Amino acid sequence: MDAVTGAWEWLADGANWTGPDGAWTRLLEHLYLSGVSLAAACALALPLAIWLGHLGRGGALAVNVANIGRAVPTFAVLSLLYVTPLRTAGELPVVIALVLFAIPPLMANAYVGMREADRDVVDAARGMGMSGGQRLLRVELPLAFPLIITGVRSAAVQVVATATLAAIPGGGGLGRIITAGFRTYDTPKVVAGALLVAALALLVEGSLVAVQRLLDPMRRRTRPRARRAADLPGSAGPVRASQADTLVRTAD
Secondary structure, eight states: OHHHHHHHHHHHOGGGTSSTTSHHHHHHHHHHHHHHHHHHHHHHHHHHHHHHHHHTOOHHHHHHHHHHHHHSOHHHHHHHHTTSGGGGSTTHHHHHHHHHHHHHHHHHHHHHHHHTSOHHHHHHHHHTTOOHHHHIIIIIHHHHHHHHHHHHHHHHHHHHHHGGGGGTTTOOSTHHHHHHHHHTTOHHHHHHHHHHHHHHHHHHHHHHHHHHHHHOGGGOOOHHHHHHHTTOTTOSSOOOHHHHHHHHHHHO
16 A cells, blocks of 8 residues: 555655656657557558458458467567667667557457358448448448457557557656666556556547447437438339448438
8 A cells, every 4th residue: 555655645746847858758758659659550460450451352461461460579679679680770670569569359349240241231231232341331330330449449548558568678658657666666656657558548449439330320310300211212122121321421
C-alpha cells in the first residue's frame, strides 16, 4: 500500500509533469510512437487482408502471419534491431518492432471479417448487378466493419502497452518513467509509470469503442426503404427483407 500511496503522491506532484523528462513529455512521446506504429501497421495489413478476404484466398497466409507474429517476442525483435545499423536511426527500430507486433491481429480480424460477411447478402448484391468493387465497398466492408475495428482496438491497446519496452534500449515514452524508477529503486515512481500506461491503454480502448459506435454503418436502420429495395429491378430473384435491409443500409 505504501507504493500505491507514494505513486498517487508522485502523480499529484506538478514538478513530475513538467520539464524534458516530465510525464507530459513522456506521454507525448508514447502517443507518437504508438500512433505512428499503429498507422503504419494498418496501412500495411488492412488493405492486403481485406483484398484477400474479398477474393476468398490467402487464408493460410493471414493465419500464419498472425501465428508467427504472436509467437515472436517483441522485445527480442527490438533487441535484434538495436544491434543492426538501424540503431542510429532514432526511434525507427522501435516503430518497426511495434508495427510487426500490430500486424497479426489486424490481418487476422480483417480477413475473418471479410470471409464471415453474410454470403446470402453478398449473393443478393451480386444478383442485383453490383460489380466486385461495389460489393466490396458497399456490402462486404460494412458487414466486416465490427471485426475489423475490433482488430484495430486489439492492436492499439497492445501497441500502447508494448511501447513501454522502447525505454529499455534508451527510447522515449512512458516506459522511461518506469526504468528511471528501477534505476533509483523508487518503487512509487515505477507504480506511477505503470498506472499511466494502464490509464492510456484504457483511454485508447474507450476512444476506439466510441469511434466504432459512431462510424459503424450497420447501426443505421432504414426499414421502409429496405422493403422497397426488395422489389428493385434487375435482381436475379426476390430478395429477402433481411437481405434488402442490409443492402440498403450498407449502400447508404
